Amino acid sequence: QQQVKQSPQSLIVQKGGISIINCAYENTAFDYFPWYQQFPGKGPALLIAIRPDVSEKKEGRFTISFNKSAKQFSLHIMDSQPGDSATYFCAASGNDYKLSFGAGTTVTVRA
């Protein structure tokens, strides 16, 4: 049973548009929420991460929004570029340091 539910499964966005990926969790012991980016033929790589003491974290065009009471967090990709086309995974972990991953979202940015 997946501990982190991720949606949508895939999305297509025009260059310059905003991509939004949502994740939800149930385990209140989770206190670390990273997002990983994976290009075809490569392993995932850490993109950005947040802890529940803040509601938002921004790094360049990538922003995580976190809603602790709703147990939801999301990734926003602003001004999406063709080079952002990849699969994105949300994840969560608690004090056992084991990451639970979402099912992944394939993002396609059309030029």
Next chain:
Amino acid sequence: DVKVTQSSRYLVKRTGEKVFLECVQDMDHENMFWYRQDPGLGLRLIYFSYDVKMKEKGDIPEGYSVSREKKERFSLILESASTNQTSMYLCASSRTGLDEQYFGPGTRLTVT
């Protein structure tokens, strides 16, 4: 740069064979992990190790075992491969439990 290497990119094995997947990291990381990646299921943790000769089960350990005799090397063993173990296998390492995990490129295993 951290480098995590996996012994094979593609592997084809027959049902019942014993399969070894090797992973090596070059950054003296304490923790190493084995995941399998399947469409629609994301990454699922098979086993992880937080020290040499130490191992802990992940979410789906059935049918797998691991070995960590040296800090830099973590092996995943399929004792008797089955077709439902056809998957992409990813190895990762991290400096400590709280740190970023660095992934290898993956091994696509097909069991026929």
